[in-house]
Amino acid sequence: MTALESDTVLSLSTIRRLPRYLRVLQDFAASGKEYASSEAIASHLHLTPIVVRKDLFFSGIIGKPRRGYHIPCLIAHIEQIIHLHEPSSAFLVGAGNLGSALLGYSGITKSGLTIYAAFDNDSGKIGRMICGKQIYAMEKITAMGRRLSVQIGILCVPYDAAPSCADLLVQAGVRGVWNFSNRELRLPAHVAVHNEDLSAGLAILSIALNHQPKKATE
Amino acid sequence: MTALESDTVLSLSTIRRLPRYLRVLQDFAASGKEYASSEAIASHLHLTPIVVRKDLFFSGIIGKPRRGYHIPCLIAHIEQIIHLHEPSSAFLVGAGNLGSALLGYSGITKSGLTIYAAFDNDSGKIGRMICGKQIYAMEKITAMGRRLSVQIGILCVPYDAAPSCADLLVQAGVRGVWNFSNRELRLPAHVAVHNEDLSAGLAILSIALNHQPKKATE
DNA sequence: TAGATTGTTAATCGATTAACAATC
């Protein structure tokens, strides 16, 4: 009893590339193309054709020799893998600068995620709307989460508030936390956590900038 | 003529972890500790002690058997590696939701990056201040960049505007681009690019959520 | 057919983990 497609475990690196494939393919589709070769996809994403073919192969997508991959099928298939066809729901906690930006970020909607509501401790924000989303008091989160069966929590609170807010999200019933707080979270095993660490990106850039100018002498 | 410390090439994975070490170490310091073992650091970051020792070793940091690493030295050393002691300067392009949030994001300042100014095409924004940063018209970017010798460009414009804005940043003299646009950039080799792809994080979370409940039958 | 492009196995590379000797 092997191998329904979803038994194949996609590697993290492959998953990370799927949304990028999607964007390129949508560009191709918009320009009227019907088929795309692994070479064409790869060159637009600074990848090798081999990695593209492997990613698509693991995703269970079949191409045609000499023509490449049928773009509409490919798009549909990738969207299905990252579950864009069955949109998920989220609560956002912490409507500060970053949180407010995410409330209005179209990329989230495009990724099939609907933010139902946001929560904050700041009485100046509670009751207001930000980017069309209502801001509620933190106390309401558990009851509302259970009532609406919300799936994902977007954590945009400061470092010190992160652990307690994450716990509240878990009590509210989320099964995944998208963590922008830079704080390491200890959550029950059934809750998936993805840490978004902006300072990592800055560190990479900073080192690239400062170590790069060293010209090889040999 | 080998091995000044900076000849050692740190791996991307190691660099990504350095800011996380920094945060834990600052917590330790705040709670009055003087030394930290690789085990203590690792347990706070869900890492193994071995990976911590290796990262610190590659960073040229020496610990003491039986005591661990001297926290103040360690902090100073890591800050030096990611160049927090010589802050760099940035221009931000695209003062939309995400861009505006980054203008007010304290994490950037903490990482030693000063945003000098922001640029936008929207005449409604030009001349205004957002989070204490002046918004200028895009046309001004080249002259201002060269005058101020700005090092990093933070690209927060929509997908379609990304290539031309990135080119303008290069003309303004930046040597690194922190790219939030989701668009693949083709820039000269001397310009470092770091892509921040939020949809990758969402894809990982979405797949974790939807493929995880599958209970093993064997 | 010839040629281009896929599917798939094998080789390489890099990062993590294991093991253990060195040291305070």
Added chain:
DNA sequence: TAGATTGTTAATCGATTAACAATC
């Protein structure tokens, strides 16, 4: 000394790259 913790080499694991046969 005994014991804990580092520094460092070796083994494992996973992801990328190379190679090439299969196919349209």
